[in-house]
Amino acid sequence: MxxxxxxxxxxxxxxxxxxxxxFKQKIKERDLEKLFAVDxxxxxxxxxxxxxxxxxxxxxxxxxxxxxxxxxxxxxxxLYEFDYILVMDNDNFDAVKSLIKDHRxxxxxxxxxxxxxxxxxxxxEVPDPYYGGQHGFDKVxxxxxDAIDGLIDSLIx
Numbered sequence: 001m002x003x004x005x006x007x008x009x010x011x012x013x014x015x016x017x018x019x020x021x022x023f024k025q026k027i028k029e030r031d032l033e034k035l036f037a038v039d040x041x042x043x044x045x046x047x048x049x050x051x052x053x054x055x056x057x058x059x060x061x062x063x064x065x066x067x068x069x070x071x072x073x074x075x076x077x078x079l080y081e082f083d084y085i086l087v088m089d090n091d092n093f094d095a096v097k098s099l100i101k102d103h104r105x106x107x108x109x110x111x112x113x114x115x116x117x118x119x120x121x122x123x124x125e126v127p128d129p130y131y132g133g134q135h136g137f138d139k140v141x142x143x144x145x146d147a148i149d150g151l152i153d154s155l156i157x
Contacts, residue, residue, distance in 0.1 A: 002036055002037040003035060003036050003037070003084070003155060004036075004038075004081060004082045004083045004084070005023065005036060005037070005038045005039075005082060005083065005084045005085075005151075006038075006039050006040065006041060006074070006078055006081075006082040006084070006085045006086070007019035007023070007038070007039075007040040007041075007086050007087075007088075008040065008041050008043060008074055008085060008086065008087045008088065008092055009040075009042055009087070009088040009089070009126075009128070010042055010043055010044050010088075010091070010092055010128065011042045011044050011047045011071065011130075012040055012041050012042030012044075012047060012048075012071040012072060012073070013042070013047045013051075013052050013053045013056070013071050013130075014052065014053050014056045014128065014129055014130055014137070014140065015088040015126050015128065015129075015140055015144075016040035016041065016042065016088060017040050017052040017056065017067045017069050017071070018052070018056055018060055018065075018140055018141060018144055019040065019114060019144050019148065020038050020039065020040040020067075021065045021066065021067045021069075022060075022065060022141065022144045022148050023036075023038050023148050023151075023152075024038060025064070026148055026152055027152065030152070032152070032156065035155075035156070039069070040069055040072075041072050041073060041074035041075075042071060042072070042073055042074065043073070043074055043092050043095035044073065047071040048071050048072055048073055049070055049071060049072075050070065050071045051067070051068070051070060051071075052067040052069070052071075055129075055134070055137050056129070056137055056140075059134070059137040059138060059141060060141060065141075074096060074099070075099075076099045076101075079096075079099055079100060079107045079110070079111075080107065082110065083110065084110055084112070085110050085111045086112055086113070086114040086117075086151070087111065087112070087113055087114065088113075088114060088125065088126040088128075089125035089126060089127075090113070090124070090125060093113060097111060113125065114126060114144070114147050114148075114151070115143065115147050117147045117148070117150035117151040117154060118143065118146050118147040118150055119146055119147075119149065119150045120146045121143055121146055121147070126140055126143050126144065126147075127139065
């Protein structure tokens with residue numbers, strides 16, 4: 001059975017679809033596609049049904065990563081469907097945790113900050129590039145590239 005991973009950010013148009021795309025590319029390169037199912041979602045519903053932000057799609061494509069998913073909002077059932085729920089920052093970590101009705105529930109251990117898997121960065125959060133310039137989109141992809149290598153390594157060990 002495939003390990004199910006959900007990446008979560010605020011609107012599901014920048015960071016989490018980028019994480020989904022990076023993860024998909026890396027498992028394809030390592031011939032691990034059969035081992036994983038991956039998706040992304042946002043804690044907000046403003047962009048439901050939309051493709052990722054054009055700036056993020058363009059930046060990812062410049063690295064050979066195509067972002068094709070459509071934005072959706074995380075739902076309580078996702079907490080039980082996915083094996084790992086990896087969030088981009090503390091605000092979204094708290095928002096995802098707020099979906100849990102019973103705080104003794106073991107689902108708590110599934111929710112982690114994606115950068116906790118980083119091998120080279122001391123940052124705790126992936127910054128939101130939405131209101132910044134091009135550098136922010138590149139930085140997001142650099143951070144995710146590193147953290148997702150660490151994540152995959154931890155999952156296949």
